[in-house]
Amino acid sequence: xxxxxxxxxxxxxxxxxxxxxxRPRTAYLLLIPGLAWLGIFFVVPLVSLFFTSLQAPxxxxxxxxxxxxxxxYLTALQEYWPVFIKSxxxxxxxxxxALVIAYPLAYFIAFxxxxxxxxxxxxxxxxxxxxxxxxxxxxxxxxxxxxxITSFFNALHLLPENRILNTPIAVVLGxxxxxxxxxxxxxxxxxxxxxxxxxEAASDLYASPFTGFRKVIxxxxxxxxxxxxxxTFIPASGDYINATLLGAPSDRMVGNxxxxxxxxxxxxxIASALSFILMAIILAVVFVYIRxxxxxxxV
Amino acid sequence: xAATDSVQDLHLVNLVKSFGDxxxxxxxxxxxxxxxxxxxxxxxxxGLEDPTGGQILLGSTDITNEKSYKRHVNTVFQSYALFPHxxxxxxxxxxxxxxxxxxxxxxxxxMLDLVELGPMARRKPAQLxxxxxxxxxxxxxxINQPGVLLLDEPLGALDLKLRRQMQIELKxxxxxxxxxxxxxxxDQEEAMTMADTVAVMNRGRIEQMGPPVEIYELPRTxxxxxxxxxxxTVEGSVAGKSGDDLVVSAYGASFTLxxxxxxxxxxxxxxxxxxxxxxxxxxxxxxxxxxxxxTGKVTDASFTGVSTQYLVMxxxxxxxxxxxxxRSADILRPGDxxxxxxxxxxxxxxDVPAAA
Numbered sequence: 099x100x101x102x103x104x105x106x107x108x109x110x111x112x113x114x115x116x117x118x119x120x121r122p123r124t125a126y127l128l129l130i131p132g133l134a135w136l137g138i139f140f141v142v143p144l145v146s147l148f149f150t151s152l153q154a155p156x157x158x159x160x161x162x163x164x165x166x167x168x169x170x171y172l173t174a175l176q177e178y179w180p181v182f183i184k185s186x187x188x189x190x191x192x193x194x195x196a197l198v199i200a201y202p203l204a205y206f207i208a209f210x211x212x213x214x215x216x217x218x219x220x221x222x223x224x225x226x227x228x229x230x231x232x233x234x235x236x237x238x239x240x241x242x243x244x245x246x247i248t249s250f251f252n253a254l255h256l257l258p259e260n261r262i263l264n265t266p267i268a269v270v271l272g273x274x275x276x277x278x279x280x281x282x283x284x285x286x287x288x289x290x291x292x293x294x295x296x297x298e299a300a301s302d303l304y305a306s307p308f309t310g311f312r313k314v315i316x317x318x319x320x321x322x323x324x325x326x327x328x329x330t331f332i333p334a335s336g337d338y339i340n341a342t343l344l345g346a347p348s349d350r351m352v353g354n355x356x357x358x359x360x361x362x363x364x365x366x367x368i369a370s371a372l373s374f375i376l377m378a379i380i381l382a383v384v385f386v387y388i389r390x391x392x393x394x395x396x397v
Numbered sequence: 398x399a400a401t402d403s404v405q406d407l408h409l410v411n412l413v414k415s416f417g418d419x420x421x422x423x424x425x426x427x428x429x430x431x432x433x434x435x436x437x438x439x440x441x442x443x444g445l446e447d448p449t450g451g452q453i454l455l456g457s458t459d460i461t462n463e464k465s466y467k468r469h470v471n472t473v474f475q476s477y478a479l480f481p482h483x484x485x486x487x488x489x490x491x492x493x494x495x496x497x498x499x500x501x502x503x504x505x506x507x508m509l510d511l512v513e514l515g516p517m518a519r520r521k522p523a524q525l526x527x528x529x530x531x532x533x534x535x536x537x538x539x540i541n542q543p544g545v546l547l548l549d550e551p552l553g554a555l556d557l558k559l560r561r562q563m564q565i566e567l568k569x570x571x572x573x574x575x576x577x578x579x580x581x582x583x584d585q586e587e588a589m590t591m592a593d594t595v596a597v598m599n600r601g602r603i604e605q606m607g608p609p610v611e612i613y614e615l616p617r618t619x620x621x622x623x624x625x626x627x628x629x630t631v632e633g634s635v636a637g638k639s640g641d642d643l644v645v646s647a648y649g650a651s652f653t654l655x656x657x658x659x660x661x662x663x664x665x666x667x668x669x670x671x672x673x674x675x676x677x678x679x680x681x682x683x684x685x686x687x688x689x690x691x692t693g694k695v696t697d698a699s700f701t702g703v704s705t706q707y708l709v710m711x712x713x714x715x716x717x718x719x720x721x722x723x724r725s726a727d728i729l730r731p732g733d734x735x736x737x738x739x740x741x742x743x744x745x746x747x748d749v750p751a752a753a
Contacts, residue, residue, distance in 0.1 A: 298445050299478035301465045303537065304495035317482045
C-alpha cells in the first residue's frame with residue numbers, strides 16, 4: 099500500500115490541476131449554506147453577547163443600557179475565579195479519566211474486535227439515543243446514598259464524605275460518562291488508520307509489545323488523542339447539567355454561574371462576560387495544547 | 398558490515414501450521430502461488446505466527462518458542478511497513494535503538510549509503526518512491542545484522558522495470574553483507590535470477606529444493622516442471638530398460654531417457670522435456686539417431702526475433718511448445734506437418750500427479 103500511495107497522490111494532482119479552472123466558483127457556492135448558518139447562529143449571537151457583556155445597569159433591575167463597561171469582566175473574574183479553577187480541574191480530571199477508559203476500548207475495537215467492530219461502535223454511540231438529561235438523572239439513582247455502589251465503597255471506607263452523590267466525585271464521574279463517546283470515536287478513527295503490520299514490524303525490530311506501543315502506536319494515534327481530549331475537555335468545561343444534578347451547591351461550575359446570572363439574577367452583562375472569559379481561556383488552552391502536541395508534524 | 402560471522406543456517410524441521418481444522422494451504426489452488434504457504438512459513442520464522450508443530454532452528458539454536466522481538470531474524474515486509482511518523486534515519490535506526498546500542502549515527506549512515514539513500518535520511522517514508530521505500534525496508538532490517546533476513550515478496554509492489562533493477566540491487570547487497578536471505582516470491586524468474594538455492598513450495602510443502610540450474614534442468618515433480626519455466630509432458634508407462642536407459646511407451650511412440658533422470662523405473666510415468674531443448678524439422682527430414690521424436694502439426698508460430706516459438710499439436714492431441722533459435726531463415730508455418738525431436742539426456746521422468 100505505501101508503494102501505491104505516491105502513485106495515487108500523483109494522479110490526484112493531475113486531476114485537481116484539470117479541475118482547477120472551474121473549481122473556485124462551485125466551491126464558494128457550496129460554502130454559502132454553511133457560512134449563512136455560521137453567520138446567523140454563531141457570529142450574530144456572539145457579537146450581541148459581546149455588546150451585552152459591556153452594558154451598564156439602569157435604575158430598573160434586569161434592564162441594561164449600552165455602554166463600554168470593561169469593569170464587568172473584572173467583576174466577573176473577581177467573583178468567580180475559584181469557580182473557573184474548579185471547572186477546569188473537574189473537566190481536566192474527567193478528560194484524563196475518559197482518555198484512560200477510552201484508549202484501551204478504542205484500541206480493542208480497532209485492532210481486535212474483528213466482526214464485532216460495527217456492533218461495538220453502535221454500542222459506543224448508543225447512549226446518544228437517550229436524552230443527556232435523562233441519563234444524568236439515571237446517575238443520581240446509580241450513585242444514590244443507599245445505592246449499591248456507594249454502599250460498596252463505604253464498606254471499604256474509601257469515601258471521605260461517606261457518599262458519592264452531591265460530591266465532586268459524582269460531578270467528575272458524570273462528566274466522564276457523558277463525554278466518553280467524544281473521546282472514543284476520534285481515538286478509534288485514528289487507531290483504525292494505523293496499519294497493524296506496523297505493530298509486527300516493531301516486534302520484528304526488537305520492540306517489546308510495550309515499547310512498540312510507545313514508539314509506534316501512541317505517536318501515530320496522537321491526532322486522535324488531541325481531537326478526543328479537546329472534544330471532551332471543551333464541552334465538559336462549560337457543562338452545568340452534571341454539576342446541577344450530581345453535585346452539591348458548592349460544586350457548581352462556570353456553566354452554573356453563567357446560568358444563574360442569566361436566569362436568576364438577570365445580570366446579563368456579568369453572565370456574558372463570564373461566557374467570554376470561558377471562551378478565551380479555552381481558546382488559549384487549546385492553542386497551547388495543539389502547539390505542544392505538534393499535530394502538524396504527524397501524518 | 399563484517400557480517401560473515403553472523404551467517405547462520407536456517408533449519409525448518411517438520412514445521413506445520415494449521416488454522417482450525419484445515420491445514421493452512423490445502424484448500425488453495427496451485428495457480429495462486431501466493432497462497433501456498435510461503436508467507437505463513439516466513440511469519441513463523443519471524444515469530445509472528447506460532448507453528449502448530451515442528452521446530453525452527455537458527456544455526457543450532459531452537460528459536461521455535463522465542464518471542465519475535467527477541468529473535469535475531471529480521472523481515473522485509475511485503476508492504477514495507479515503514480513507520481510513517483519517523484524519518485528514514487529513525488526508521489533504519491529503530492532496531493538499533495531498541496537494542497540500546499549507543500552510537501547509531503555511524504551504522505545508519507553506512508547502511509543508508511549501502512542502499513544509496515544517504516541524502517534522503519531526513520525525509521518521511523511518504524516522500525519516497527516505491528523503490529526507495531523498498532530499499533529503506535531492506536536497510537532497516539539489515540542494519541541489525543540478523544542471522545537470517547526474511548523477504549516477503551519484497552518486489553511485489555514494484556513495476557517490472559524497477560523490479561529488475563531491485564533484483565540486481567538486492568543481489569549486490571546480499572553479496573556485500575553475506576547474510577542469508579530467505580526471499581519469498583511467486584515470480585519464478587526472480588527466484589532463478591536471484592537465488593543460490595530455490596525451494597519450490599506447493600500446498601504448504603517444499604516440492605523440490607536446490608540450485609536453480611539443477612531444479613530447472615531436472616525437476617522432480619510435475620508441479621515444479623510446470624511452475625519453474627515451461628515443460629512439455631506426456632503420460633506413458635515404462636516398457637523396459639536398455640542399459641542405463643528407460644524405455645517408455647506412450648500413444649504408440651517410444652521414448653528413452655536415462656534412468657537416473659527419472660523418479661520412477663516402472664509403471665505409469667510422466668515424460669517431460671523443456672521447450673528449448675526441442676528441435677523441430679519438417680516431416681520426412683532426417684532426425685539424429687537416438688533422439689526421441691514426436692510427430693505433429695504446427696498450430697502456431699510466433700517470431701520473437703531471437704527465437705521462434707511454435708505450438709505443435711501432437712498426434713494424441715496435446716499442444717507442445719518449442720523454442721527454436723533462429724539460425725536459419727526458413728520458418729515453419731501453421732499447418733505444416735513436423736517432427737519434434739530431442740536428445741534422451743534432456744528428458745526427465747516424473748511420477749504422474751494425482752488427478753488435479
